[in-house]
Amino acid sequence: MSRQQTHKLAVVVLTAVAAIVVIPIILVILYVVWQGLPMLSWAFLTEPPRNGMTEGGIMPALLGTIILTFGTAIVSFPLSIATAIYLAEYAGDNRLTRWIRMAIVNLAGIPSIVYGLFGLGMFVLFLGFGTSIIAGSLTLGIMTMPVVISTAEEAILAVPQQFRTVSLSLGASRWQTIRYQVLPHALPGIITGIILGLGRAAGETAPILFTVAAFYLPELPRSIFDQTMALPYHLYVIATQVPGMPLQIQYGVALVLLLIVLSFTLVATLVRTQMRRRREW
Amino acid sequence: MTDPLIAVRNLYLTYADETEALRNVSLDIHRNQVFVLFGPSRAGKSTLLRLFNRLSDLIEGTQRRGEVLLAGRDIFAPEVNVSALRRRVSMVFAVPTPLPGSIYANITYGLKLAGVRSEEELGRRVERSLRQAALWDEVKDRLESSAFALSGGQKQRLCIARSLALEPEVILLDNPTSGLDPISTATVEESLYELKARYTIVMVPHSVQQAARVADNAAFLLDGELIESGPAARMFVHPQDKRTEDYITGRFG
Numbered sequence: 025m026s027r028q029q030t031h032k033l034a035v036v037v038l039t040a041v042a043a044i045v046v047i048p049i050i051l052v053i054l055y056v057v058w059q060g061l062p063m064l065s066w067a068f069l070t071e072p073p074r075n076g077m078t079e080g081g082i083m084p085a086l087l088g089t090i091i092l093t094f095g096t097a098i099v100s101f102p103l104s105i106a107t108a109i110y111l112a113e114y115a116g117d118n119r120l121t122r123w124i125r126m127a128i129v130n131l132a133g134i135p136s137i138v139y140g141l142f143g144l145g146m147f148v149l150f151l152g153f154g155t156s157i158i159a160g161s162l163t164l165g166i167m168t169m170p171v172v173i174s175t176a177e178e179a180i181l182a183v184p185q186q187f188r189t190v191s192l193s194l195g196a197s198r199w200q201t202i203r204y205q206v207l208p209h210a211l212p213g214i215i216t217g218i219i220l221g222l223g224r225a226a227g228e229t230a231p232i233l234f235t236v237a238a239f240y241l242p243e244l245p246r247s248i249f250d251q252t253m254a255l256p257y258h259l260y261v262i263a264t265q266v267p268g269m270p271l272q273i274q275y276g277v278a279l280v281l282l283l284i285v286l287s288f289t290l291v292a293t294l295v296r297t298q299m300r301r302r303r304e305w
Numbered sequence: 306m307t308d309p310l311i312a313v314r315n316l317y318l319t320y321a322d323e324t325e326a327l328r329n330v331s332l333d334i335h336r337n338q339v340f341v342l343f344g345p346s347r348a349g350k351s352t353l354l355r356l357f358n359r360l361s362d363l364i365e366g367t368q369r370r371g372e373v374l375l376a377g378r379d380i381f382a383p384e385v386n387v388s389a390l391r392r393r394v395s396m397v398f399a400v401p402t403p404l405p406g407s408i409y410a411n412i413t414y415g416l417k418l419a420g421v422r423s424e425e426e427l428g429r430r431v432e433r434s435l436r437q438a439a440l441w442d443e444v445k446d447r448l449e450s451s452a453f454a455l456s457g458g459q460k461q462r463l464c465i466a467r468s469l470a471l472e473p474e475v476i477l478l479d480n481p482t483s484g485l486d487p488i489s490t491a492t493v494e495e496s497l498y499e500l501k502a503r504y505t506i507v508m509v510p511h512s513v514q515q516a517a518r519v520a521d522n523a524a525f526l527l528d529g530e531l532i533e534s535g536p537a538a539r540m541f542v543h544p545q546d547k548r549t550e551d552y553i554t555g556r557f558g
Binding site for chain 1: 389398400415419464467
């Protein structure tokens with residue numbers, strides 16, 4: 025075989041492999057859209073489930089997921105961003121730093137059900153929050169931290185070093201330098217990490233299983249110490265726990281969940297490209 | 306002779322990897338002159354320059370012995386406010402480095418951090434420092450446009466203006482013309498003559514020729530040691546040390 029033929033063969037094989045990776049994703053999305061689209065309606069989104077959840081809409085679960093996403097944000101961002109700033113700007117190369125980094129890497133690899141169990145033990149039982157929005161938000165918040173920390177740290181480190189040096193040379197303190205010259209330019213990357221983290225939080229079932237999710241709760245939560253329904257758990261319930269559940273409703277829920285998670289990714293991409301375009305250097 | 310503005314006394318500096326960047330350096334820098342630190346690469350010129358406003362603090366693991374006195378006071382004394390020191394001893398880097406933002410924002414950045422609030426005062430300082438850096442006429446109509454839109458030479462003069470706005474006593478120039486064309490270089494060099502009336506300038510030059518053009522006094526460094534220092538008129542014509550003579554005449558370096 026000539027060199028040209030080898031080259032052509034390589035291109036064909038690699039393209040095929042790439043396609044094999046992409047095709048299942050496209051199939052999943054298309055199938056869910058095809059099956060779920062007929063269910064999508066204003067009523068489906070705004071009505072509570074009825075008749076043992078076999079009829080009606082998904083409003084409490086949808087709203088619950090939105091609330092939990094906000095809760096996750098409130099828990100995760102301040103901690104994650106502070107950690108990222110510490111790691112990128114202040115931490116020396118020492119044993120403490122290495123331990124922190126090891127902890128973050130390991131946190132990222134922990135199965136989400138383990139977070140759920142930790143949330144049950146720590147927030148629901150030990151701290152006495154009960155099965156509640158606050159317990160769920162804390163659990164989801166901790167789960168998203170590794171992703172947000174890593175992306176935020178990368179974004180901070182990507183800010184050119186000379187901006188820091190110049191800022192310091194003009195009499196800025198270290199914190200002023202971070203505040204005025206580093207964080208503003210790291211923001212697109214930080215926001216991307218945040219949105220991706222939230223997308224993951226919105227779609228997870230295991231962490232909310234024991235900490236917040238209600239099986240069936242047609243009325244809305246009144247405080248952060250109440251339970252709430254949530255879309256991923258709702259989908260799990262109607263797919264496995266309710267006999268005689270119309271398949272259409274299941275795909276309707278799946279589609280809504282998929283759209284929420286995809287929209288997070290989409291927004292993250294848009295934010296990043298928009299802010300990159302405005303960058304001056 | 307008056308007391309020197311900057312006095313370096315038996316200064317040693319060792320980096321974390323144990324290379325000796327400076328060995329027993331002592332020199333005096335007097336007010337209102339251009340003092341040039343020249344020598345081949347790795348002689349310790351930039352290292353010494355960065356010690357004067359303690360930008361050297363940013364490098365981890367360095368060990369220092371000896372003193373640097375600014376107007377008679379040890380700049381490494383624990384009570385020294387480093388931010389205030391860096392406003393008194395301001396730095397212009399080899400690569401022109403505007404900060405992201407407008408021309409105006411670049412110049413007012415340090416001033417605002419130093420607590421200057423009045424827009425009137427800020428505006429006055431922007432104009433004055435841009436005039437001193439010979440940039441005012443070129444940018445007065447576009448102070449709000451991005452500093453990155455300027456040419457290389459303009460950027461470097463902006464950086465000089467940014468330092469001047471702080472009204473420092475000393476301006477450190479670390480090879481400020483390295484990336485500039487001959488015309489921009491000439492503009493920067495010319496501005497030095499006017500600047501030294503108000504400020505003291507310590508400069509690492511681009512070349513021996515530049516050193517000879519701009520210096521009032523000069524010090525020749527080699528491998529972290531001060532070989533000789535003195536008035537430029539003598540140094541560049543009748544150097545006392547053989548190594549200085551060899552370097553100036555281009556026999557090495």
